[in-house]
């Protein structure tokens with residue numbers, strides 16, 4: 152039983168490392184140390200930061216071993232240095248960073264072989280390894296966003312996602328009543344996903360697919376970005392100050408650039424690279440609204456037949472290639488209807504994968520929240536500053552994506568792989 156857990160953990164560590172290496176080997180040393188956007192760290196910072204977190208939590212904390220490099224901790228502490236300042240730090244160079252993460256990993260595999268994994272408490276069940284796998288995969292998604300901001304010729308390639316099936320675009324009624332939100336049993340669930348608790352969610356309608364580029368283009372063509380009516384006050388202020396006219400990476404002529412390729416915007420694919428303010432304005436223009444976080448999770452997990460919450464919309468099975476566009480297999484969102492096997496019992500498609508979906512909810516702890524292993528993972532971000540996003544994107548690995556997984560970001564963020572799902576209240580008399 153624990154041999155199996157050890158082996159699976161080793162595989163997950165390896166998969167994460169393969170991806171970090173692929174994303175950092177794809178560019179030359181000049182591109183690794185360059186800051187491609189003030190919004191992002193140089194790729195070489197992410198790489199060494201991945202190794203440094205692994206050293207702190209697994210080598211020093213779980214393994215109780217001597218430090219590999221105490222002298223560099225402070226340069227890779229994300230709280231000490233905002234992204235914009237990271238290039239001026241005395242960072243490890245590409246060669247040093249690669250060798251550092253390799254040294255740390257060798258020690259970690261040794262520790263994984265010997266550490267007990269059978270305690271009663273989460274921390275004694277290999278949770279720290281799962282946390283570190285997810286941390287590396289989350290930085291791989293961040294590094295993918297850095298690649299998207301990088302100028303110059305394309306270096307990443309991937310096969311096209313599956314094509315669409317017609318007729319999934321619509322809305323369904325999610326019946327009112329209690330459901331179980333969050334989890335107390337999912338092994339690698341992070342602190343902010345815990346504990347499981349009951350939430351009573353009144354009946355609402357949710358759209359069966361994410362908002363497409365074609366629909367978003369209608370909003371632009373209708374003057375949506377210039378019409379104060381659709382925007383919240385902070386949203387409008389930001390719209391004006393930042394001069395927003397469309398999703399990030401669109402050129403205003405029906406084309407967009409993704410990973411160095413300029414191509415026509417695909418009408419049937421989910422819109423991506425929109426901030427919360429744009430999602431909120433689009434929803435108002437559509438006479439709808441963004442779902443709350445609880446509505447999103449109920450649509451994704453609630454099985455109306457059994458009354459149980461599933462791990463994923465399609466059931467309890469881990470995500471497979473037919474379920475969702477995850478894991479950087481395809482470097483763009485798939486057209487709506489491309490994943491019929493991933494639909495929820497109520498027929499809601501593509502909740503998992505493709506694009507992160509903005510919710511109307513501020514990031515906060517669930518009732519009974521306990522920070523672990525450290526307050527800086529989630530708790531310090533609780534409050535009205537950050538909005539919750541759900542469902543993962545084409546850039547998210549399955550190990551860091553669950554029906555309960557919670558992401559958060561500032562409402563102005565657009566360099567992430569974020570899109571829109573709409574919901575609305577039932578009209579009077581519409582629900583029997």
Ligand code: AVJ
Pocket residue numbers: 286289290293528557558559560
């Ligand atoms: C959960 C994606 C918001 O990237 O800031 C990475 C994840 N935390 N290193 C982030 C994270 C620490 C986090 N997000």
Ligand code: FE
Pocket residue numbers: 200204229286290
């Ligand atoms: Fe980090």
